[in-house]
Amino acid sequence: MKTLIWFRQDLRIADNAALWHATQHAECIAYVVLSPEQWRIHDDAPIKIDLYLRQLQQLKQQLEQLNIPLIIQTIPLWKNVAQHLLALCQKLNIQAVHANAEFAVHEQQRDLLCQQQLQQAKIAFYTHQDRTLFPIGSIRNQSGQPYKVFGAFKQNCYQRLNIQLPACYPDIQVQASHLPITDFNDEVPTLPNLGYLEISHQLQQLWPVGEHYIQQQLDKFIEDEVFNYQQLRDFPALNATSQLAAYLNIGVLSIRQCLQALFHKQHGQFSPENAGQQCWLDELLWREFYQHILFDFPEVSKHQPFQTKTSTLQWRNDKQDFEAWKNGKTGIPIVDAGMRQLKATGWMHNRVRMICAMFLSKNLLIDWRKGEQWFMQQLIDGDLAANNGGWQWSASTGTDAVPYFRIFNPISQSEKFDPKGEYLRQWLPELATLDDKSIHAPYVKGYKAGLGYPQPIVDLKTSRVRAIEAFKALG
Structure with a gap:
């Protein structure tokens, strides 16, 4: 056979x-x-x-x-x-x-x-x-319906994990003989073979491949970073996140392997011992949640908002603002640093993703679907479920989304999570000579033209009011 x-x-x-x-x-x-x-x-x-x-x-x-x-x-x-x-x-x-x-x-x-x-x-x-820890369709509330709120979904997952962690499959055995296959191609084409421009070797080196290497990266993260993960994960200048999403997405690594590694010291028993361990587990469960949402609510695969009442929201179709956002030229340093990092590396720190997404969908009041598409076109870890879930969370159109009136102030976020401006200096060299305070909002702090950096394209206070009014108008 x-x-x-x-x-x-x-x-x-x-x-x-x-x-x-x-x-x-x-x-x-x-x-x-x-x-x-x-x-x-x-x-x-x-x-x-x-x-x-x-x-x-x-x-x-x-x-x-x-x-x-x-x-x-x-x-x-x-x-x-x-x-x-x-x-x-x-x-x-x-x-x-x-x-x-x-x-x-x-x-x-x-x-x-x-x-x-x-x-x-x-x-x-x-x-x-x-692709998930638990079979799709198996996590249900007492009414037999899928969860729409992450907290309740997470508690259900905790109960199941407490009974037993999903085990990894045994090793694959070598087949007795190599089946002779003729007349079929086994050559892996290059990107140009498939009609795409080549990716530079320098960029490829940022993202090595191979199961053994990725397993080592997972083990290293668990050993060296997880303990401090909760305290440090939001600081984009630090290398404090796992950066494994790209490998989970194309399946170089399984979600079960992540969980087994996380609880390796507990001999595979579900017993989080510190806040960092639990925090990373919850991040894995957010991924799980969005995978289940994708199946249970297929409209999110069809460019529809999860909260249907937001489908009539009056978005601004400002092409100039959208181009400024895409190219890191909004005049808001933390947003521009993130967008330039994305374009240069195919990756962006998760805290900065939220800041950039909320700035587009709230302060610029531009349709979140345009941002979702741009991220997918750039991200090495672009995953439909997670990307859609994150964008709809930021835009207040999704399941368990941030309330529409809670709008990040990107300057406050920058001051809090990049206090010395290290991340900003890395991606915005034209601001590198500014002091640690001025770099977060140079023109607000009194700097005039001459930096080679754009003025803000929007006033944060008035644009916040505009976004709130747009959501209020939905009734």
Whole structure:
């Protein structure tokens, strides 16, 4: 018997549900689909695709060591995947296909088409729960409904974790022999091969790949950083966050591995010992929450606000302000530093993401969906569920979102979380000579023209009032 393991956002050998099931009682062949046109529709960032391709090269080498051949097909759009998959299975005499489930609308439509075509040909199609700690659809309140508030969702998760931490899957065994696969491509294309501009080697070096390396980074973070995580995670000048989201997103690392590492010293028992450990756990559960929301409320996959009453909010369509925000030229230093970091590295510190998102959606009163799209087009860790959840939280349109009248003052946030201006100086060299106080709002502190830095494009106080009035008008 032959099975096909279809890798998607799960490019790893260790603790991979679909791979483990596919290899248990059959000879296994690996399969990857690259869909550049679909990626463009989904606004996937080139730097994220580059990371995916580099990790795919690593995965190919690992599969070779396990005697599992890899087939790579470029199929521009997902609507055409089913027919190619069926033809491949028939040619190779595949009896079953295994894949890890994905939960956004387009992904589910793709998988349903594949399941229908394969089943008509009497080929089994199995999807496995792998992306979350708990099966999608399994976390429900006493009325059997999905949670809409994170606090209650988290408590349910705590109760389950207290019973048992989700275990990792056993190691994959080497197949007896390497199946001869001819007439199929196993070469990993470059980014230019798929129609994208090349990512610089300097930028690639910021984001190494490989399961072993990422596991080491996880262990190092747990050993060196978690204890102080709660106190230090909000300071963007410090290297105090895990920076593992990009690897979780494409599946170099599993969420179960994160949890097992977090409680390694407690021998896998759920017993947080310090505030930092619990804080990082809660961050993982926010990720979990948004994954479940994506499935239970498919409208968030369709550019709709979770809170339907906000769909009539009167956004400003100011292209000039939007361009200033995108390019880090708003005249608000913490916002500009974050946006320049994003453009330069494909990543932005999470506290600064919230500040930038709230500035766009509240102070500029520009539709959060434009910001959501821009982040996806730039972020190496761009994940639909988390990115959408974060933007709708900041814009007060989402589940469990910040109340519309709570609007960050970006200057106060900057003074609080970058008190010495170290983060600002790194990304805004034109302000590097200013003192620690003036750098957060140079023109407010009395500096005139001549810095080579723009004046603020908006008054924070009046724009705050404007945003509150716009939300009040919704009734």
